[in-house]
Amino acid sequence: MLRILSFRTAGESHGKGLTALLEGIPAGLSLIMERDVDPELARRQQGYGRGRRMQIESDRADLLSGVRLGETLGSPLSMIIWNRDWENWTTAMSHLPPDPDVNPGSLRAMYLPRPGHADLVGVLKYDRHDTRDILERASARETAARVACGAVARTLLAEFGIHVGSYVRRIGHVEAADPDDLADLLDGGMNERSDASQVRTLDPEAEPAMVEAIDAAKAAGDTLGGTFEVVVTGLPVGLGSHVAWDRKLDGRLAGAVMSIQAIKGVEIGMGFESAARPGSRVHDPIVRDDDLVRSGGFGRTGNGAGGLEGGVTTGAPLVVRGAMKPISTLMKHRLPSVDLRDGSAAAAATERSDTCAVPAAAVVAEAMVALVMADAFLEKFGGDSVAEIRRNFEAWLAYLTERSWGERPIP
Ligand code: EPS
Numbered sequence: 001m002l003r004i005l006s007f008r009t010a011g012e013s014h015g016k017g018l019t020a021l022l023e024g025i026p027a028g029l030s031l032i033m034e035r036d037v038d039p040e041l042a043r044r045q046q047g048y049g050r051g052r053r054m055q056i057e058s059d060r061a062d063l064l065s066g067v068r069l070g071e072t073l074g075s076p077l078s079m080i081i082w083n084r085d086w087e088n089w090t091t092a093m094s095h096l097p098p099d100p101d102v103n104p105g106s107l108r109a110m111y112l113p114r115p116g117h118a119d120l121v122g123v124l125k126y127d128r129h130d131t132r133d134i135l136e137r138a139s140a141r142e143t144a145a146r147v148a149c150g151a152v153a154r155t156l157l158a159e160f161g162i163h164v165g166s167y168v169r170r171i172g173h174v175e176a177a178d179p180d181d182l183a184d185l186l187d188g189g190m191n192e193r194s195d196a197s198q199v200r201t202l203d204p205e206a207e208p209a210m211v212e213a214i215d216a217a218k219a220a221g222d223t224l225g226g227t228f229e230v231v232v233t234g235l236p237v238g239l240g241s242h243v244a245w246d247r248k249l250d251g252r253l254a255g256a257v258m259s260i261q262a263i264k265g266v267e268i269g270m271g272f273e274s275a276a277r278p279g280s281r282v283h284d285p286i287v288r289d290d291d292l293v294r295s296g297g298f299g300r301t302g303n304g305a306g307g308l309e310g311g312v313t314t315g316a317p318l319v320v321r322g323a324m325k326p327i328s329t330l331m332k333h334r335l336p337s338v339d340l341r342d343g344s345a346a347a348a349a350t351e352r353s354d355t356c357a358v359p360a361a362a363v364v365a366e367a368m369v370a371l372v373m374a375d376a377f378l379e380k381f382g383g384d385s386v387a388e389i390r391r392n393f394e395a396w397l398a399y400l401t402e403r404s405w406g407e408r409p410i411p
Contacts (some may be wrong), residue, residue: 001251001252001255001256001372001375002252002371002372002375003190003247003375003379004024004375004378004379004382005022005023005025005371005374005375006022006023006024007020007021007022007023007146007149007371008020008021009142009145009146009149010145011019011081011083011141011142011145012085012093012137012139012141013083013091013135013136013137013139013141013142014083014085014088014089014092014136015083015086015089015093015136016082016083017080017081017082017083017086018080018081018083018085018141018142018144018145019078019079019080019145020061020064020077020078020079020080020081020086020145020146020148020149020160021076021077021078021079022076022077022078022079022149022152023076023077024378025066025072025073025074025077025152025153025376026043026072026073026156026378026382026383026385026386026388026389027071027073027074027384027385027386028071028072028074028385028386028387029071029072029152029155029156029159030070030155031067031070031071031072031152031155032070033060033061033062033063033079035153036151036152037061037079037148037151037152038060038061038324040147040148040150040151040154040367041059041060041061041081041144041147041148041151042059043147043191043195043363044059044143044144044147044360044363044364044409045057045058045059045360046123046195046198046200046359046360046362046363047198047199047356047357047358047359048199048210048211048214048356048359049199049214049217049218049224049354049355049356049358050354050355050356050357050360051352051353051354051355051356052352053085053141053352053354056084056085057083057084057085058084059081059144060082061079061080061081061148061151061403062079062080062081062082063077063078063079064079064080064087064331065077065078065080066078068350069190073227074384074385077152079145079148079149080308081144081145081148082289083141087293088404089108090110091106091107092106092107092132093136094178095404105405107130108132109132110130110131110132110135110349110351111129111130111131111132111280111339111341111349112337112338112339112340112347112348112349113131113337113338113340113349114328114329114330114335114337114348114349115328115335115336115337115348116325116328117135117138117328117329117345118135118138119131119134119135119138119349120337122134122135122138123340129340129341131340131349132151139261139264140260140261140262140357140364142261143260143261143360143364143367146260146364146365146367146368146371147363147364149336149367149371150298150364150366150367150368150369150370150371151367151370153367153370153371153373153374153375154366154367154370154374156374156386157232157370157373157374157377158375159386159390159392160234160325160356160377160389160390160393160409161234162232162233162234162235162373162377163186163187163190163232163233163234164230164231164232164366164369164370164373165186165189165190165191165194165230165231165232165233165366166190166191166194166200166202166228166229166230166231166362166363166365167179167190167193167194167200167201167202167212167228167229167362168194168197168198168200168226168227168359168362169201169226169227169228169229169321170226170227170358171210171213171214171224171225171226171356171358172210172213172214172217172224172225172226172326172356173213174206174209174210175206176201176202176203176206176210176220177203177205177206179202179203180202181377182202182231185202185231186231186233186317187233190231194362198211198356199211199214199358199359200228200359200362200363208393209272214355214356217326217355217356218355220332220333221330221331221332221333222326222330222331222332222333222355223326223327223328223329223330223353223354223355223356224325224326224355224358225262225323225325225326225327225356225358226323226324226356226357226358227321227322227323227324227358227364228321228322228324228358228361228365228378229319229320229321229362230257230318230319230320230321230322230362230363230365230366230369231317231318231319231320232269232307232317232318232320232369232370232373233317233318234294235294235307235313235315235317235373236295236313236315236393236396236397236400237294237295237296237298237312237313237314237315237400238296238380238396239312239313239373239376239377239379239380240252240308240311240312240313240376241311241312241326242311242312246308247311248311248312249307249308249311249312249313249372249376250268250311251311252372252375252376253266253268253318253320253369253372254266254268254332256368256369256371256372257320257322257365257368258322259324259368260361260364260365260368262324262325262326262328262357262361263322263323263324263325264277264323264324264325265322265323265408266321266322266323267306267319267320267321267322268305268306268307268308268319268320268321269303269304269305269306269307269308269319270282270304270305270306271306271321274304282304283304284300284301284302284303284304284305284316285300285301285302286298286299286300287299287300287301292315292399293397293401294397294400295313295314295315295316296315296400296403297400297401297403298314298315299316300314300316303316303317303319306318306319306320307319311326312315313376318369318373320369322362322365324357324358324361326356327353327354327355327356327357328351329349329350329351330348330350331350331353334347334348334350334363335347335348336348337349377389380392380396381393381396
């Protein structure tokens with residue numbers, strides 16, 4: 001999915017912390033953790049319906065390498081997000097073999113795999129017995145490290161006037177109305193509006209119903225999923241490519257968003273709806289518009305394509321939607337499962353979790369989309385420094401402005 005940038009995360013949910021290693025960011029990018037990364041980590045912690053863990057944590061990225069005197073060096077960035085909750089888990093998550101005298105309960109083993117979670121497939125695949133050996137890494141806590149990497153990617157994109165935002169479209173059965181002023185929100189102002197809502201919706205009328213649905217699910221000991229939309233503005237035409245399957249941006253974006261815990265569907269632009277319509281009501285008519293320099297002087301009268309044609313950016317806003325299933329830890333509606341100790345039928349395990357994390361998932365999806373789009377940007381305009389990339393980018397914009405209508409001689 002990523003061709004120029006690469007990133008890795010490590011860490012267990014209740015281990016000491018999460019590590020992120022990001023390579024491929026050019027030199028000369030102004031980067032300050034407190035300004036550029038920590039606020040994104042804080043955004044990920046928000047959202048109505050989160051569990052008590054988010055009151056324990058106050059995520060910050062501790063930078064170990066890659067920046068000197070406020071600017072990136074072009075070297076790998078390594079960051080650690082310390083888990084505050086670790087101090088409550090030092091026995092259960094110790095890297096040392098257990099003390100023979102330890103109270104077995106303090107090891108917090110779990111033998112009742114949750115349907116929908118990685119618990120069962122993980123213990124079978126990795127030949128473990130305690131599902132904690134799996135669930136600690138499968139946990140969506142890992143997404144904090146992704147958001148730290150994504151925050152750096154979006155800082156790079158912002159240098160070139162490219163902004164990433166998101167909002168929630170659905171929580172359970174409650175669907176928000178389409179924002180009628182979406183166009184006004186596209187200059188980086190989207191998150192100001194969506195972050196002001198506790199469920200990150202742009203529809204003030206849907207908000208109370210969404211909150212009510214989360215309250216009802218919580219009271220019932222159940223969980224709720226939903227859908228969100230990520231929008232990227234300011235992209236120039238020509239990122240990605242139609243020439244090879246693994247260079248098409250639709251696939252790169254879908255893979256990146258689908259890799260987020262609990263995401264079960266991704267759409268680009270009109271997505272599944274386009275399958276139900278005739279072509280004449282799907283494709284966006286092309287018009288000339290000399291003001292749209294980043295689109296090469298061409299516009300579209302709609303954006304059903306979601307900013308991509310042939311896996312290549314058109315210059316229109318990129319629209320990526322994701323569907324999140326409900327979290328698989330159920331407090332009361334515990335589904336049938338099997339006890340891994342003796343094979344007997346038993347209700348699935350339960351432990352502290354979120355009732356709904358769709359608002360946070362949208363922030364994580366912003367991070368993944370930012371990484372893919374920064375990667376595609378570097379693929380086209382790449383260089384070792386921000387200044388070199390700027391020269392390449394400006395040359396492209398100049399070419400788009402000056403490109404002639406010249407006819408080719410017929411050979
Ligand atoms: C999360 C931290 C986790 C969960 C959640 C995401 O903390 P804990 O398990 O200690 O409550 O709140 O992860 C899940 C719901 C899950 O199923 O993995 C976080 O930091 O986002």
